[in-house]
Amino acid sequence: MGNIVILDDLTINKMAAGEVIERPANVVKELVENSIDAGATNIIVEIKKGGKSLIKVVDNGKGIEADEMFISLERHATSKIKQVEDLEKIYSMGFRGEALASIVAISKLTMISKTANQDFGIKIEAEAGDILSREEVGAKTGTTITVENLFFNTPVRYKFLKQDATEFRYIKEWIQKVALANPSISFKLINDGKNIFQSNGNGNIKDIIYTLYGKEIADNIIDVDYKEENIRITGVIGNTRIAKDSRKNQIIFLNKRNIKNAIITNSADQAFKGSTGIGMYGFFIMNIEMPANYYDVNVHPTKMEVRFKNEEELHRVVYSAIKNSILNEKFLGNEEISKEKENYILNEYNFANNHTNQNESLENNQEEKDLIKRENKREVKYTYIGIAFKTYIIIQVENEIYLIDQHAAHERVLYEQIKDNYKKNNQSNSQMMLVPEVINLTHREIEFIKNNEELLKKIGYDIEFFGENTIKINGVPDIEYREKTNRKDMFLDILDEMLNDSRSQIKDIEDRFIATVACKAAVKANMDLKREEVDILIQNLLKLQNPYTCPHGRPTTIKMKREEIVK
Ligand SMILES: Nc1ncnc2c1ncn2[C@@H]1O[C@H](COP(=O)(O)OP(=O)(O)OP(=O)(O)O)[C@@H](O)[C@H]1O
Ligand SMILES: [Mg+2]
CATH class of the missing domain: 3.30.565.10 (Histidine kinase-like ATPase, C-terminal domain)
Known part of the structure; x- marks a missing residue:
């Protein structure tokens, strides 16, 4: 006993x-x-x-x-x-x-x-x-x-x-x-x-960031200040230049309490996608303020873990907060990227999460209006200086010199065009081929095309099966091709890339396909660009909501201030 x-x-x-x-x-x-x-x-x-x-x-x-x-x-x-x-x-x-x-x-x-x-x-x-x-x-x-x-x-x-x-x-x-x-x-x-x-306790988080991380990081962060209903998100995010291959520079506070949370990091990953390189994680330090009854911290004695009552809402708001800041950056001397970006962000969010768009036509309408407004607003006067290494377009805007990577920039422009077509999903996505191409393919390639028929069609490929191993391409995505682009080689390249990338996941296959088409159609490094082509490229780039990086996260432009050059 x-x-x-x-x-x-x-x-x-x-x-x-x-x-x-x-x-x-x-x-x-x-x-x-x-x-x-x-x-x-x-x-x-x-x-x-x-x-x-x-x-x-x-x-x-x-x-x-x-x-x-x-x-x-x-x-x-x-x-x-x-x-x-x-x-x-x-x-x-x-x-x-x-x-x-x-x-x-x-x-x-x-x-x-x-x-x-x-x-x-x-x-x-x-x-x-x-x-x-x-x-x-x-x-x-x-x-x-x-x-x-x-x-x-x-x-x-x-x-x-x-x-x-x-x-x-x-x-x-x-x-x-x-x-x-x-x-x-x-x-x-x-x-x-x-x-x-x-x-020093002066309330300025940037002073602390400078002390902790140094100039390189301090120079490449953007403010976040976003509010929706009862949730407010403040802090900073980093641009593509300071993305890392680990999550080390991702810090979340919930009402100032440091927490770890997979919903938040996952949502951030989505928002950063295309703005950081593949396999890279965006820099962020964010404080999420929300009413205490929206979550439970009493999960574990260390209080690092939190359960949220509305995870979906949190996921979307974090995404919007980050995306908003990414799209807020000044570009080529133009502050006015767009005040009407909520729609764009929601659209992107739905696309990223495979949600179908119920009010698509309405949004498209709105989008067109936004685009017109943007086109009127976003005009930048620049002085054309030349092209270095047959790759970097050099222009001057006011007190700054810009180096624009012709491939990355063109890739981003085409990526947006194709994605737009894809979302609209109508006949005019496709450009008729004057002479349809008949191509012999391997069994694996045919399989891939069959498995992704719908996707190819939405992007603008009009394909007919023509016997066991042969297809006929009647139409290709309706984008601006360079004169010399061989549509057939391009298609083969795309197939090759899609089949050889082991990262391929069902979930983002659409996005990857779109990015691959854009990549293959875009002007490459070491290709001569005519002056008119440069003008068109820059104007097109300026019309975009997100002109900062290529779809894989490489910066499209690098700028240098006059003072920096003088130094
Ligand atoms: N630095 C301090 N200044 C003022 N009061 C303090 C301080 N440290 C502790 N206390 C008082 O002592 C109490 C006990 O502290 P303790 O850290 O054990 O518990 P707690 O902070 O209430 O809860 P938890 O265990 O979650 O930290 C606090 O509730 C507070 O009233
Ligand atoms: Mg205590």
Whole structure:
């Protein structure tokens, strides 16, 4: 008998600590979040030996009342909620009332705190959950918490810690994220006596980005500020030049809480598609503000994971926010890309998500009107300078020189034309061939065509099967071809590309096919362009909603300011 016992408090707290406090960086996170919740505008974090020997957080927040110092260390002691329903209304970082209890169970903790209406502060020392001392001390309003000898009584946990430098890196990365989410709070991070990072708290996220990432990145970011109903998204995204092959530079905050979320990253991928290279991920730092009752953060003790009530809405709004900013960039001296881009974005979103368009005719109408407006607006006077390396068109617009990659630019223009045709899906997609081409194909090629008959037709290929291995092409996509383009070779090239790309997935086969047709029809590098062709290309490019990159994400243009050249 007597097998079942109720665990004592210290044991419970040590076990709970196992969930929230895995390493020193988690202690830093919990302490700093408490400081933020206390309304601090100035937070100093001091670390020794990767946090193993010392973590000290000093804030100028509202402090803890003298008679609440003890209870703040108790488990389930929180000033932030009274009942679980309150979670639907709160915006504080903490609410579980267990962080301090967990930390004090596995370390020696010293806390000094003073509120504005006290004349002196209270200092308490505690270790392994026991209070060691309490005294009155002189202090400024705010709270200072020192954590020493972390994991001293959980040797297994201690053993699994990494080298000091690595543990410090986790701390640094986290502090930098929190500084990005809270540009109005000034943070200072000190490691073994050295000042490592500092933000000035002036509210400008770009200052922090500059400090953290340097000029190259700071020069290639675009603001995001987008609102729909109750959801607002602010922050920055990067253009194609700073896309990376990992998700390292993708940071999401939800009401300033750093979270990880696949719906959001997936939606961002879609929005960035065609604006970053293949296999590359766009740079973004975004804060999503939405009412607390739109989601649940109480999924896991670390609060990194969130469940959203309306995932579809979130997916679409994130997409729109990013797309809006991508399309907002100034291009060839023209600010007025388009004020009527909502329709375009919605259209693109539906296309990306394979939604059928119910109000297509209506939108087409609107699109035409938009196009006319744009054509009137978007005229840029430029001086033609020449073509370098038979590849880069050089023009001057006001104080800037532009290098336009003739292939990338033409590819983008054709891609948009073909996509337009594809969406409209009518007879005039197709240009009749004067002399139909009869082509012999391999079995695999024939299979591909048969499997994608509808797609080919929508793009503008009018194809007839002509016996076992032969087809007849009666019509090709209705786009501007260069004089010398051989329609048959082009078609064979497209087939080749489509069949040889192992990345091919059913879901984006349409998009890839369109991009491939555009690529094969476009003027190549090292081909001579006539002056009129250059003019037409630039005018066509200017009419586009998204002229910045080729469909694969390569920039169509690079610009240099006069001052930069002078330097
Ligand atoms: N730096 C601080 N300034 C003011 N009050 C603080 C500070 N740190 C802790 N507190 C008080 O102590 C309480 C307990 O903190 P603790 O971190 O354990 O729980 P919590 O923040 O409420 O919830 P969570 O466990 O989710 O972090 C807080 O609710 C708050 O009232
Ligand atoms: Mg807390």
